[in-house]
Amino acid sequence: MKxxxxxxxxxxxxxxxxxxxxxxxxxxxxxxxxxxxxxRLYAASVRGxxxxxxxxxxxxxxxxxxxxxxxxxxxxxxxGSDILHGHYTPALATxxxxxxxxHLQGLAVAEIPLYRYLHRRADRAHFACCARHIxxxxxxxxxxxxxxxxxxxxxxxxxxxFRPAPDRLSDGLVxxxxxxxxxxxxxxxxxxxxxxxxxxxxxxxxxxxxxxxLFEGAGPQQEADQRRVEEWAAKLQTVEIVGPLTHPQLAExxxxxxIGVFPSNHEExxxxxxxxxxxxxxxxxxxxxxxxxxxxxEGQTGxxxxxxxxxxLAQALERLIENPQLRWEMGQKARKRxxxxxxxDRHVDKLLEIYEQMVRENRRxxxx
Numbered sequence: 001m002k003x004x005x006x007x008x009x010x011x012x013x014x015x016x017x018x019x020x021x022x023x024x025x026x027x028x029x030x031x032x033x034x035x036x037x038x039x040r041l042y043a044a045s046v047r048g049x050x051x052x053x054x055x056x057x058x059x060x061x062x063x064x065x066x067x068x069x070x071x072x073x074x075x076x077x078x079x080g081s082d083i084l085h086g087h088y089t090p091a092l093a094t095x096x097x098x099x100x101x102x103h104l105q106g107l108a109v110a111e112i113p114l115y116r117y118l119h120r121r122a123d124r125a126h127f128a129c130c131a132r133h134i135x136x137x138x139x140x141x142x143x144x145x146x147x148x149x150x151x152x153x154x155x156x157x158x159x160x161x162f163r164p165a166p167d168r169l170s171d172g173l174v175x176x177x178x179x180x181x182x183x184x185x186x187x188x189x190x191x192x193x194x195x196x197x198x199x200x201x202x203x204x205x206x207x208x209x210x211x212x213x214l215f216e217g218a219g220p221q222q223e224a225d226q227r228r229v230e231e232w233a234a235k236l237q238t239v240e241i242v243g244p245l246t247h248p249q250l251a252e253x254x255x256x257x258x259i260g261v262f263p264s265n266h267e268e269x270x271x272x273x274x275x276x277x278x279x280x281x282x283x284x285x286x287x288x289x290x291x292x293x294x295x296x297x298e299g300q301t302g303x304x305x306x307x308x309x310x311x312x313l314a315q316a317l318e319r320l321i322e323n324p325q326l327r328w329e330m331g332q333k334a335r336k337r338x339x340x341x342x343x344x345d346r347h348v349d350k351l352l353e354i355y356e357q358m359v360r361e362n363r364r365x366x367x368x
Contacts, residue, residue: 178260
């Protein structure tokens, strides 16, 4: 099968450091080509060079009308493709539904244009959702969509890159990882508050903050968040700022950690960071909301804490800090769970099943 993939025009693609959605698209691109399915990825802007990635000029994605030329350019570039696989691109369900798989990493960009008038057309498209709770919400929003066209396609981690350290020399401290965007919905300020509570009782741990609040197009709010994190961290003895890391650097960093924290306090669509932590053989502590509920097995691979309950978050972290045997046992189970459910090979196996279903339907109905 020949596939053309597309990112929403609001998403700049940096091939060196990228977020979960872009990472998913790049992993799919690599593995589909490795399996003999010619695939290209298109984005509105690309930083770096990749022979299977191309940029398409975006006119104005913020405009309901101005976004259409971007999609029409994609359709021209994708001529001859069997599958049009769009990440956060529901417009494809209106333009070319029979060949389109709309991949949703959440419902922030899930409105199908003109669905009220063209639902019989758009209902022929297929939808891949990164978690069960996203699939359920999509079905509730668009009850006419056939159940057989809504698929759960979990994100994954590279289990060869993210792997447990064979052995790690202890420096007498327990090291905690946070790697995500530094913003309130990701729970970084809840985490800093929890660490402040812990530090008042003990100082035998270190929290390592990977990432930043800043990104291309960041504004005053992101700059304020960056200052707030840096100033708060400077007041604490147990917090170290690491900053942004590339994907290989992140994997190496996690092999030096003992515990991972993913305190997202909004309804996180999935939670790639939690899977990367678990793939590295570490227990993860997360709030009990959204995607982490489908990733973390409470009391087995980590702890799920009542959302935004900072004292409970501190207690869960302290329990793991105090108990190295528990950390090891949970880390072993966490790694096994990722190997069983959240590898890119499994992800692409499921993706190809969806592609094949789409091709069969098109052949059966004489569509191209």
